Amino acid sequence: MRFSHTMVGAAALAALSVGATTALATPASAAPNTTPQKVCGSGYKTVNSVPVGSLGTIYLTYNSGNGNNCVVTIRNNPGAAVTMSAWIYVPDTNEGDNDSGSYTSYAGPSYVIGKGYCVDWGGGIANTYVQVTGSNCASLKEKRTTYTR
Template sequence: MSVLKKTLAAGAMTVAATAGVVTISTAAYAEAYCGSGYGVVASAPVQNQYGDTWGRVYLTYNSSTGKNCVTTVKSAFVGTASFTSAQLMIQNGNSYYDQGYYVQYAGPLYGSAAGKCVMYWGSVTNPSNTIGAGGGRMSWGNCG
């Protein structure tokens, strides 16, 4: 997704938060970041070594296309560019990465995984690049 789209999405989320909307369903996250037809099949907090949660990484799946999608959504440092990453690994297949200095999220990453197992991971680093947070699953799962 282009930097412009990520900036626009971040702006939309900021406006929603400013308007008093404080909750969003995981299904809404899946569709907002990965598109129509995707549903969340797993997610994990992105936490630093002190147990602080700085985001959440989402693994979604579209049964009609057989594709998984991974997105790491920040909950800390939102609106400030900080190193953020998303990763999708497909067993006996490809690995996909998105990393950069993002204000809201990394991804979405798409990979064909019908009949295969996947691993997923996300990370967020503080703006001074001194502390990192990570989360996801580094073992094969969600085998379809």
């Protein structure tokens, strides 16, 4: 899936998080003790994370065996389905992936080939969204933005 560079803007993220439900996505079931590795698969290690207020955490993982990054948003307290999202984007290659919908426990996984590139990533739970831009860029400082709708 291709994204334009403007997708990292707050308005675009909101549209991505709320309106771009993946057609074939299946709702994630309530799964206490879900981890990013259980969602993304074996070989993925957590390299970054950001809280979504007090609702949960978005995890950026990396698999050094295949060069892929994976993003997953996990709720602290699974329960009734709420709008959730997980997305990742590589500005240098204009490649990205996203998952959004009504989920009970987690959104994702969203994958992109990220080896050797800076990545932008984020997601949301209910009406709280977080985006991280310029992430994992060696000495460059990433920017984290949290907002509510």
